[in-house]
Amino acid sequence: xxxxxxxxxxxxxxxxxxxxxxxxxxxxxxxxxxxxxxxxxxxxxxxxxxxxxxxxxxxxxxxxxxxxxxxxxxxxxxxxxxxxxxxxxxxxxxxxxxxxxxxxxxxxxxxxxxxxxxxxxxxxxxxxxxxxxxxxxx
Numbered sequence: 001x002x003x004x005x006x007x008x009x010x011x012x013x014x015x016x017x018x019x020x021x022x023x024x025x026x027x028x029x030x031x032x033x034x035x036x037x038x039x040x041x042x043x044x045x046x047x048x049x050x051x052x053x054x055x056x057x058x059x060x061x062x063x064x065x066x067x068x069x070x071x072x073x074x075x076x077x078x079x080x081x082x083x084x085x086x087x088x089x090x091x092x093x094x095x096x097x098x099x100x101x102x103x104x105x106x107x108x109x110x111x112x113x114x115x116x117x118x119x120x121x122x123x124x125x126x127x128x129x130x131x132x133x134x135x136x137x138x
Contacts, residue, residue, distance in 0.1 A: 031128075034050065036092070039108060040088055040108075042083050043079075047075060050128065052068070052124075052129040052130060052131045054067060055071040056131065057132075057133050058133070058134040082111065083110060084110055090106055090108050100124075101123070104117075104118070104121070105118050107138075108135065113138070114137075117135050119134070
């Protein structure tokens with residue numbers, strides 16, 4: 001019960017903080033294609049190249065703030081257990097944001113079921129980094 005409350009609260013907090021500002025995420029700041037490719041192909045190495053030095057990660061039973069290397073290992077284990085179905089297994093359902101932050105909600109199709117993917121991107125020194133990643137079974 002407490003874990004569900006924590007999840008709902010953090011998702012609401014992300015949405016509210018990103019939607020509160022009047023300025024929207026600049027249209028020229030698209031989601032890096034490598035992130036989509038990493039998720040769609042199950043390539044944790046490509047995906048982790050966009051991880052911030054510390055990442056809030058919620059993947060199955062892992063729910064904590066991890067270093068970039070730890071987060072890559074957890075995501076690698078996830079993809080080993082749940083390989084994506086096809087090359088285009090990840091699709092974006094919704095994305096929005098403001099100034100230097102953007103959130104994305106997507107769907108990942110794997111051999112063992114579908115997952116909802118949430119991630120929060122923040123820009124730093126001209127590059128976008130994943131600060132939060134959630135992969136939850138639908």
